[in-house]
Amino acid sequence: MKTKNFIYSSEMKKSNKKQHLLYALILIFLAVFSSCKFENSENEFSRQKLLFNDHWQFQLAENDPVSKEGINESHWKHVQLPHDWSIEGEISEDNPSGHFGGYYPGGVGWYKKSFEYDPSWKNKLVSITFDGVYKDSDVWINDHYLGKRPNGYVSFSYDLSPYLKEGTNTIRVKADNSKQPNARWYTGSGIYRNVWLQIKDKLSVTEWGTYITSENVSTERADINFQSSILNAYPENKSVTISLEIFDAKNQLVSAKSIDKTLSSNDTITIQEKLKVEKPELWSPEHPVLYTAVHRIHENGKVLDEYKTTFGIRSIRFEVETGFWLNDKNIKIKGVNNHQDGGAVGAAVPDDVLRRRMQILKDMGCNAIRTAHNPFSPEFYQMCDEMGFMVMDEVFDEWIASWPWENYQNQGKVPYGYHLEFEKWANRDLTDVILRDRNHPSVIMWSVGNEIPDQCYAEGPERLKPLLELVHTLDDTRPVTAGCCFMHLANDTGFSELLDVAGYNGGGGSVFYEKDKAIYPNRKFIATEIPHSFQTRGVYKTQTDMRSPEQGIAVPNLTKKEVFPEFSEFYSSSYDNSSVRISARDSWRRTDSLPYVAGEFRWTGFDYLGEAIKGWPSRFYNFGIIDLCGFPKDTYYFYKSQWTDEPMVHILPHWTWPGKEGKTIPVWTYSNADEVELFLNGKSLGAKSNKGKMNLSWDVPYTPGEIKAVARTDGKIIKEQIYKTAKKPSKIQVITDKKEVDANGVSCVHLEVNILDEDGNFVPYADNLISFTVDGPAKNLGLENGDPLDLTSNKSNQRKAFNGKCLMILQTTKEAGDIKVTVSSSGLESEEISITSSQSE
Structure with missing residues (x-):
């Protein structure tokens, strides 16, 4: 794979001063020329x-x-x-x-x-x-x-x-x-x-017809390479002028070029040009600045076509010893895997729903998303560009083979899966994904497979090679990976050594990083899918449930006997003691401490429908650190403590446990402060140093009242959190993310419903049946509560609260007006919410 790294020396700056001055004059001339000659072209331009x-x-x-x-x-x-x-x-x-x-x-x-x-x-x-x-x-x-x-x-x-x-x-x-x-x-x-x-127009840029890359990238300048595919579908030859312009985030012209071309009839040509951008603003998760490239095709002063491409200027590379580098800065990839469904709305996810979900991840400190295990919608990549997420763009979950224990045949992973289409369609599908997505600065890697059984057989490398060649031909600026879950088999067949960066799912079937580093010293590592930890929002169990625990890093039981036997076997513990092989804390500790591991994508960010591995009557399993509603679970705050500098402290579990008076409950905190002190009903239970810790723990005999965590750094309080023991449910609280929306038929409002006691305290065990009445120009797009065992239709107007919460998603119609939502439940004080839906100007 060709790499494009560059160091721009001060000597080169001096030698190029005259060239820069000349370049600036040409740029000004082109801008004036363009605006004068084609000032009326917008009315003539035909692309829609x-x-x-x-x-x-x-x-x-x-x-x-x-x-x-x-x-x-x-x-x-x-x-x-x-x-x-x-x-x-x-x-x-x-x-x-x-x-x-x-x-x-x-x-x-x-x-x-x-x-x-x-x-x-x-x-x-x-x-x-x-x-x-x-x-x-x-x-x-x-x-x-x-x-x-x-x-x-x-x-x-x-x-x-x-x-x-x-x-x-x-x-x-x-x-x-x-x-x-x-x-x-x-x-x-x-x-x-x-x-x-x-x-x-019949003479125009083809679909996905531009390819824009950056090289020689520094804060002083960058070279922008343009490749454009242009079709002439006219029956005669055409002589045209093609202008290329780059505009910055403020819509200021920063570079331009114009060329003349003759296109034969019914023919497609590819042009390649290079422009320079002085003092570019580099794209990064912290600073996701975007540029716009504009291609215009002119014939005799008339604009036949205008094609805009959004892109970012940034450099990426993976190093053997130091992992991932972005814009010459060594950073860790702090990622999640996500499936594409949006909980209550299924697979048809409106932009407002998707953006809210991504903002929740952003607030946690997440900087990367793996599209598990298929390409997502174009809007997803646009949002990643704008919000600052790096993307591992994954294309396939299966090729042809099945797992070795399933009597090797060409039968894939499921009876009617993509293995039936792979040989005929794989190249076409992969090509279309690369062409569509390769201009997004957010995309930093391509993945051609997830846990591909073919990796285990001699045929696997032979099937991988043409896919690698195809990706490198279409885009030579990003590495190719695949998530390998049985790395010892992928190593034996040579499959893993063909990858630009080796992807480890579940640590490679075990946590093999150090072992493989010793055997393959020139390998580049990325944790594509680890940890697989389970948690149900509001559920706690003190007996550890780990599948295939990794020797030396298994989580011990928190108590001798289960403190919370009332929770269903279908639900998982939020103590980070329910997982496969390794806990969330131990997984991140290893990833963070091994410089050659570029980062990790945990499984998963959000709960997702399907893969209900415990079977009926569950409709999903609890892999996510955020539930189907978008409500964070406790492990969300673990990642926030590790991935952000925003002062925070989080206590788990909640402090409403009627009938457990006197029983010892493990109380944990997650924080990024130097120390945390815990108080119960105003009495200190001790301060503990948090430096180098993934969590802190106190064994606390349950007494109703108030439990408080105080987080300090340099001796100063930076954050506090308080839980109060709740009384019985008394009233409904509704929190909306918008009070004004567009009457465009697509805008959405999220209504978070909480059950409170008479004093306004959240009731964490509440399961009241909630009814929703919507009056005005909006519809119920979906109700959800995050309970895998609740089989109520998402289109119903009633839903039980699950552990005190549920969610309604409203969508506007195209009529303006006032929307009123009444949220009620028998025996509870109801709540009424008003939302204004207006026509955009």
Whole structure:
């Protein structure tokens, strides 16, 4: 893999002063020239990208839309995209998705949309882009078959131009998610991401047709490499001028260039140019500054096409001894794995829901996300660029093989998984993901597989090699990895040695870092998936539950007998004593202390639907450090104590345990202060040094009242936390993340519901049934409480609180007006919330 590192010396600065002055004059000239010559070009420019999500119709049916046999036209119902029909269905033990898919339904769904032809489209290229359809999609326009795309996670487009007609045109889409299980987690079903209609000139930049990289990067300057693919679909040759401009975050022109080209008829060319940016602002998680590249194609003074690409200027590299470097600064990757579902909304995740989830991670100190185990929506990468997350962009969860203990055959991980499509579609899918995502500065690595069984066999390296070659051909600026869970087998076959950076899932099946470092001294290490720790929000168990505990780092029982026997076996302890091989604390201690390990991606950031490994009646398992609602669990605060400098202290467990008076309860704190002192009802239980510690612990006989943690640094109090023993539930508290929203049909409001006692204290065991009444221009998009055993429909207007909390997500309509939400429960004081929905100017 080609690396692009650069040191810009002071001698070079001096020698280039005259060149810089000349460059500045040229830049000013180009800016003036561009604004004068093409000042009216915006009105002439023809490229449009139109959101195509409204006015779709949907029905579940097993039929052919061309012959229409079996279709009942009266069964069509209006839906707004993105749409996930599985989250709307009944959770049932009989659904063939089984524990993999959280027992949600699949099936075959049909979508159709009619739209009117616009005369301005004549002699233009009109295409439709689907950002994601799960799965096995077929698409027709005016009963003309456009094509099939099996992969449910990859964006794809079709050219509509030859088949459009004046008047009404109709798109039909089939999404077949009937063969189950086809993944190891909840996937959702249908057109669950955005759809776009794109109109552009016949001479224009192709889709995903730009490739922008930075080299020789420093705070003094950077060289920006442009590669652009340009199509001339006209029947005659065209002579054009192509201008390239770079604008900074303040929309100031910082670099420009113009070239003349002649394009042959019905041909595509690739141009490569280099521009310089002086004193660039470098992209990083702490400073996610973005630039915009603008390609314009002019013919005789008229702008035929304008294509904008957002990018960032930054340098990355992985070193054998020191791990990861960003902009010549050695940093640790503090990452999480996430699946793409959004809890209550399933796989059709609105931007507001996604942004809230990512902000929760950001507040924890997370700086990286692994897209487990498939590419995410385009909006996700845009948000990562803007918010400052680094991304391991992962493409496949399986190739062909199954695990050795499953009698090696080409049968993959699940009966109807991607292994059935790999040989035919892998190169196409991988290519499209790389082309779509390679301009995002947030993407720092490509992953071509997760726990691929092929790694265990001689065929594995031979299947890996062409994938590596393809990625390096399309993008030579980022390394390629794969998450290996049986590293000893991947080492034996040579699979791991082919990777640019070796990815260790679960420490490689065990925590093999030191052992492998001794055997493979030139290897680059990244912990792709560790730790696998479990916790249920508000649940505590003092007896340790660890699968395959790593020798020497297993977590001992916290007490001789279980203090909290009342909790279900389906629930996991929040003490960080429930995990696979290694706890969250020990995993991060190792990652942080080994300089050659670039960082870790823990499993997972959020709870996710499916992979309910304990079986019915659970619809998911508790891997996340944040629950399905977006409510942090206790381990969230462990990471915050390690990953942020914001003064903090957190106590666990809560302090409402009726019937446990006199029983000794382990009380832990997480903090980034020098020391923490614990108080019970005003009496000190002792101060403990926190330096070099992952947590502090006191054994405290339970006495109702007030428990308080005081965190100090340099002898000064930096943070306190108090829990008070709660009385019985008395009233409802509703906290909203917005009081004003846009009446655009997509904006969302999150309503966090807490059960309080008469004194306003949170009641951590409350399970009251909560009812929601919505009046005004909004709809209930989903209710959730984070309980894996609650099988209530997310579309219901009632939900029990789980350990004192639940969540409603509202979505606006396109009508302005006042929204009133009444939240009530029998025997509790209700709460009414008002929200204003307004039309944007």
